[in-house]
Amino acid sequence: MHYPDYPFTPKRFEVRPGIQMSYLDEGPRTGEVVLMLHGNPSWSFYWRKLVSGLSDRYRCIVPDHVGMGLSDKPDDAAYRYTLESRVEDLGTLLEHLSISGKVTLAVHDWGGMIGFGWALGHSSRIARLVVLNTSAFPLPADKPMPWQLKLGRNLRLGAWAIRGFNAFSGIASYVGVAQRMPSAVRAAYVAPYDSWAHRIATLRFVQDIPLGPDDPAWALVEESGRRLAEYADRPALLVWGLRDFVFDAHFLRGFEQRLPQAQSLIFDDAGHYVLEDKAAVIVPRVRAFLDAHPVSASG
Numbered sequence: 001m002h003y004p005d006y007p008f009t010p011k012r013f014e015v016r017p018g019i020q021m022s023y024l025d026e027g028p029r030t031g032e033v034v035l036m037l038h039g040n041p042s043w044s045f046y047w048r049k050l051v052s053g054l055s056d057r058y059r060c061i062v063p064d065h066v067g068m069g070l071s072d073k074p075d076d077a078a079y080r081y082t083l084e085s086r087v088e089d090l091g092t093l094l095e096h097l098s099i100s101g102k103v104t105l106a107v108h109d110w111g112g113m114i115g116f117g118w119a120l121g122h123s124s125r126i127a128r129l130v131v132l133n134t135s136a137f138p139l140p141a142d143k144p145m146p147w148q149l150k151l152g153r154n155l156r157l158g159a160w161a162i163r164g165f166n167a168f169s170g171i172a173s174y175v176g177v178a179q180r181m182p183s184a185v186r187a188a189y190v191a192p193y194d195s196w197a198h199r200i201a202t203l204r205f206v207q208d209i210p211l212g213p214d215d216p217a218w219a220l221v222e223e224s225g226r227r228l229a230e231y232a233d234r235p236a237l238l239v240w241g242l243r244d245f246v247f248d249a250h251f252l253r254g255f256e257q258r259l260p261q262a263q264s265l266i267f268d269d270a271g272h273y274v275l276e277d278k279a280a281v282i283v284p285r286v287r288a289f290l291d292a293h294p295v296s297a298s299g
Helices: 044-054 083-096 110-119 147-154 156-165 167-175 183-190 197-207 218-233 249-258 274-292
Strands: 011-016 019-026 033-037 059-063 103-109 126-134 236-241 263-267
Touching: 011 083, 019 044, 019 083, 033 044, 033 110, 044 059, 044 103, 044 183, 044 274, 059 083, 083 110, 083 218, 103 110, 103 274, 110 126, 110 218, 126 249, 126 274, 147 156, 147 167, 147 197, 156 167, 156 197, 167 183, 167 197, 218 249, 236 249, 236 274, 263 274
Parallel strands: 033 059, 033 103, 103 126, 126 236, 236 263
Antiparallel strands: 011 019, 019 059
């Protein structure tokens, strides 16, 4: 299948025995590393325009999480679909690529919890932050859990809709943007999730949303929220579409409170997939932000 504005040739490696991860590695090997982490139900395709806008100078590493995008989609017997597994996989990818220095974290949706989860053990390696409609802390007390996520997380009917009809990916490609996606772009978002078996991760991500101490992902997310202010001294850019019914202004405020020095690029007329709505503005702004805050030679 042809993916619009995605002229890249993904690479693959065995992230776990018998499980291949697909990822992009674009740009000069000696360039400053920008690690772009997608969420659910998207994949590396989400970052395509930012990769194209940076990769002449920056080394862009963009994994497809296991079960997502062009990566393998194992069943539950072969892979444990948890945040902890995602964090481990990210570390394995960076080891595979011999990336041991500083990185810039660019995160969206679940990518925030994965990236900041990895950062808990590698805080000194985080050079800069580019944060788009995501979280790295528990659900704010004044933010109700959206019913759409409750349906998929807690009810058999919701799980059946996600796996039987690709409801999560299909609906997200409509409600995640303020401007309707071109049909070819929408098709690219949903293409990896073309069967019951291939939709396992889109459901497991929803089921892994941590709401309390009994949930497997809670410990990582709670610790991340507690320690997020440690990055207040790093250059940070918050990019937000306010028409996101999940990662809305409550989550933006959570980052603003913990990262008070961060720059902000906020859109009233953009949704969850903020890069789809506003790439023409966001890509040059991210480029200017990175150029203005080079990683020190010692990093």
